[in-house]
Amino acid sequence: xxxxxxxxxxxxxxxxxxxxxxxxxxxxxxxxxxxxxxxxxxxxxxxxxxxxxxxxxxxxxxxxxxxxxxxxxxxxxxxxxxxxxxxxxxxxxxxxxxxxxxxxxxxxxxxxxxxxxxxxxxxxxxxxxxxxxxxxxxxxxxxxxxxxxxxxxxxxxxxxxxxxxxxxxxxxxxxxxxxxxxxxxxxxxxxxxxxxx
Numbered sequence: 279x280x281x282x283x284x285x286x287x288x289x290x291x292x293x294x295x296x297x298x299x300x301x302x303x304x305x306x307x308x309x310x311x312x313x314x315x316x317x318x319x320x321x322x323x324x325x326x327x328x329x330x331x332x333x334x335x336x337x338x339x340x341x342x343x344x345x346x347x348x349x350x351x352x353x354x355x356x357x358x359x360x361x362x363x364x365x366x367x368x369x370x371x372x373x374x375x376x377x378x379x380x381x382x383x384x385x386x387x388x389x390x391x392x393x394x395x396x397x398x399x400x401x402x403x404x405x406x407x408x409x410x411x412x413x414x415x416x417x418x419x420x421x422x423x424x425x426x427x428x429x430x431x432x433x434x435x436x437x438x439x440x441x442x443x444x445x446x447x448x449x450x451x452x453x454x455x456x457x458x459x460x461x462x463x464x465x466x467x468x469x470x471x472x473x474x475x
Contacts, residue, residue: 299408302460306335306422307406312369313379314396315386320379323367323396325422331363332451333418334444337409338368338395340385341376342467347434348413349389355430355445356393364448366393370412371404371469401471411466417447417457425451428462 300306310324325333336352338345356366368391370377379397386395398404407416417426426447431439447457 300406300416300424300427302424302427302457304424306333306416306418306424307403309398309403309406312396312398312403314367314394315379315383315391316394318387320383321394323369323394328365328367330365331420332365332448333422334364334366334448335407335416335418336366336368337371337404337407337412337414337469339370339372339377339412339467339469340381341372341374342412344434344466345412348430351430351436352413353389353392358445359448360392362452364452368393368395369403370395370397371399371401371409371471373399373401373472401469404469405471409469411464411468413466414464415444417444417451419451425457426460427464429464432462434465 306325308325310322310326312323314321314323352366352368359366370382375381377397378399382395382397385391409416413430415426415428415430416424419425426444428443430442430444432441432443433439441459443459443462446459450457
């Protein structure tokens with residue numbers, strides 16, 4: 279366990295990439311046609327199809343130890359907003375076998391994910407949002423304006439969490455209030471983007 283925590287603490291804090299990173303207050307990039315798993319069925323994920331007032335886009339990767347560390351908290355977060363107008367969608371932009379659609383399907387079934395999880399091997403959605411690590415969260419309001427970017431909370435160790443940044447942001451957006459802390463540094467595994475040809 280100690281070894282795991284040490285390896286997690288060594289994960290890089292990575293600055294935003296040069297391409298298309300959105301900022302708080304920007305309109306979220308549109309996305310569509312992303313193959314995804316929703317429970318036990320395959321679907322295609324499109325931002326325009328989501329009717330909920332709040333959308334949380336999170337970038338994940340099955341192979342990332344930080345994602346494993348946060349996994350239960352993400353599941354609990356989604357459960358906490360069941361019946362409310364909040365939709366959590368996860369996307370992997372990794373092109374490894376560990377993160378392909380079959381692997382995502384197995385992960386959703388094994389961990390009983392209660393949110394839709396898609397795969398974009400083109401990596402375009404990650405580039406458009408400016409995602410740099412997994413997990414990294416983006417909260418969109420009803421007009422699909424970005425209201426929060428960053429981490430789920432302030433600690434990789436669940437028993438040391440003091441600030442619930444993501445939950446606070448979602449609650450503020452649901453109430454139509456401004457988000458007090460709208461940007462935090464996400465900690466996790468760096469996303470490896472392929473160089474454009």
